[in-house]
Amino acid sequence: SNWDPSQSVLVNIGNHFDLKTSVFQAPRRGIYSFSFHVVKVYNRQTIQVNLMQNDYPVISAFAGDQDVTREAASNGVLLMVEREDRVYLKLERGTLMGGWKYSTFSGFLVFPL
C-alpha cells in the first residue's frame, strides 16, 4: 500500500502531486528536496519505507521498535529529477494498521536545471 494523501495534502502548488495515485510527477528537470516521516502506530512489525523514483528505490527508512505506540520511519534526500519523473513512497515491508495518519511526505524544487 502506498501513501494515502486523501486527507493530508497540505500544499500542492501546481497540482503536480496526483491525489488519486499518490505520485508526484515533476513538472521540470531539476534538483528536488524530498523528505518523509511515516508513523507506525501500535504495531510490533518492522516497517520499511522506500522513496521511489520511477520504480527504483532511492532511499529507505525503518521503524522496528516493539514497545512504542508511535514511531516514525524518516529520511530525506536531494534528488536529480528529470521532467515527468515520478516520485512516491512505497511501504516495502510491514503494514500500517493505523493508516498513514500523522505521516508526512514533502517535496519541493531546490533549483531548476
Added chain:
Amino acid sequence: SNWDPSQSVLVNIGNHFDLKTSVFQAPRRGIYSFSFHVVKVYNRQTIQVNLMQNDYPVISAFAGDQDVTREAASNGVLLMVEREDRVYLKLERGTLMGGWKYSTFSGFLVFPL
C-alpha cells in the same frame, strides 16, 4: 511549555523569529518549509510535539521509548502561510525534563506567492 530558543537560534534572517515568544511570524505570503527534531532526555513519558499555525495543530511527532536516554520526535512539512501567520512548536503531551537541549526548529521560505 513551548520551544525555548534562548541559546539555540543559529539563524534568524530578518528577525521574523521572536526570541521572547518563540514564535515565527511570516513576513510574507508563500510556501514555507518547516522541520523540527525535539529531543527527549532521560524521560520515560511519551511526548507529543505539535507544529502550530495560528493556534491550530498542523502536524505532530511522538517519542515514547522507555529505555532510551535520548530520543527525538521529528517531523517536517511544507505549509502555505499567509502574511503575519504565526508558526511555533507546542509540547502537547509530556514534559521535557532536560529542556530543549539538542532540539532544533527550522523554517524557510521555499517560494513566495
Added chain:
Amino acid sequence: SNWDPSQSVLVNIGNHFDLKTSVFQAPRRGIYSFSFHVVKVYNRQTIQVNLMQNDYPVISAFAGDQDVTREAASNGVLLMVEREDRVYLKLERGTLMGGWKYSTFSGFLVFPL
C-alpha cells in the same frame, strides 16, 4: 570515522562535496539547509552524530535503542555559512558496524548573502 559517501552521493551539483574527504565546502556565503539521517544497524551501542562546521559541532543527534535492528539518528538545521566553510558529519560516539548504508546527508543553499 566520518561519513563515507563512496556509493551514496546522489546529487553533487558544482562538486562542492569532496568525495574523498567527505566534506562539503561552501562555494559562497549564505544560508544553507543541512539534514542527515544516520542509520545504526544491529548495534547495541549508543551513537552520537555531530554536524560539524569548521571543526565545531553545531547540532547533534542520537540513536540508542538496544532492541532495534535499524534506528536512525536524525537532525537538520539552517546554517549561516561563510565562503569556504567546511561542513561534515562526525561520528562522535559509538561505531557504525554496518557502515553508512541507508544513511543520508543533504545540504543546499537556501539563499545567498
